[in-house]
Amino acid sequence: MASGDTLLTFTPQANESPASNAATFDTRNSRVCLDFDADADEEAVFSGVMPQSYADTTGVTVILTMGSSTDQTSGTVAWELLFERIINDSTDLDADSFATSAAGNRFTQTAPGGASQPAIDSKTIAKGAVMDSVVAGDPFRLKIRRDADGTSQTDSMTGDAELYSIEIRET
């Protein structure tokens, strides 16, 4: 893929809810979204296979479409975008092995500019360790976690963050 081309998209219905601390399915004007709490860290997990067209030149760019359940227009949401590569004859399927949260896979998304509006923002994730070395053809999971208690970044938007879509592009 050329830089900027779309590799995969996920909608909320593709979320494989973790057994605990799961983001909550919700709807807004019949649009399906995932609500991430403002106080407790919550997660959503998406499975995919990295397309063979992924060039793995510099990595990927993840674009999130986010809303605010209470129409906040200030503050930030702290996200962690954690890849987990599934390796043949190696990965323990009974355990999680997501990439460690680090500056390279964290980002803060600013609240939408106006009430009832979405914020669409991107995070570049470099190839290699911060995306768990996922390459073309690898099955993988992507965990999206709101660091609501601000352990590693500033999370200051009150109310739920609504996640509407995820796009993964070739950087």
Next chain:
Amino acid sequence: MAFTFDGADDSIVYSTSTDFLQVGDLSWFWQQFIPPSVKTSNLIMTMEGGTGEDEVENSVLFLDILGANNSWDIRYIHEFSTGTNEANTFLTNITNSTWVNLGLTRNITANTVKLWMDGSLIDTFNYTNDPAVGATTTVPLRIGLRGDGTFDGEHSIANIALWGSAIPDNVMLSLTKGFSPLFYPHGLILYDKLIRDSLDVIGGKVGAITGAAVMEQPSLIYPALSQVITGTAAVVSGRIMSSLARDGGLAGRGGIAGRGGGLAG
């Protein structure tokens, strides 16, 4: 098409199984419709060894409809010892002829039973004694009618699901807003849409149906796959366009704008 129970002898019965002997944590989801003519004390569902008061006949979960016309409530029961009830009536105030999404969780560590309806927690029942069923190892799951032919259900039901765990509050809140139980597969024992037939898509159980009246039920939101944008499609598309442009296509020698007789050739 949901199943409608006629208040006489209609029922759906899943054969005895260890899966239905849930004396610990559990969760139950269902869509419910109650007509104006409903009788009191009519069964939604039960998992029980029998209908007597011996310990081996205890109900590990029993739900029925109480209340008054246009303000129907849901009663929860489980039994312990020799048929002693832990019971609570959840004041759902369900109006006539209206579909609702309901969910129940039982946590035997916290000794609580919670009931949600359409995205809201109705109430929490704090009980004292956990369910117990003596030596029984398997029980059936019955919908609409007890094993002895009493508690004739007169209502409609669809999309039933049973988990062997107390699923998290926010998850049940989501489900009762209209999301499929398939969004929370952890500990999911049975999920039967009850759309014209009875087939559990999780454990392969098949309910034996008595009575066949059906009616439409509200839709749920189901899981979806990710969308892959393949490079192949783009390449093929590019080759086709290139070919068209070169050999007689859109702008080629014989195409729309080509040299050989196309529309603009």
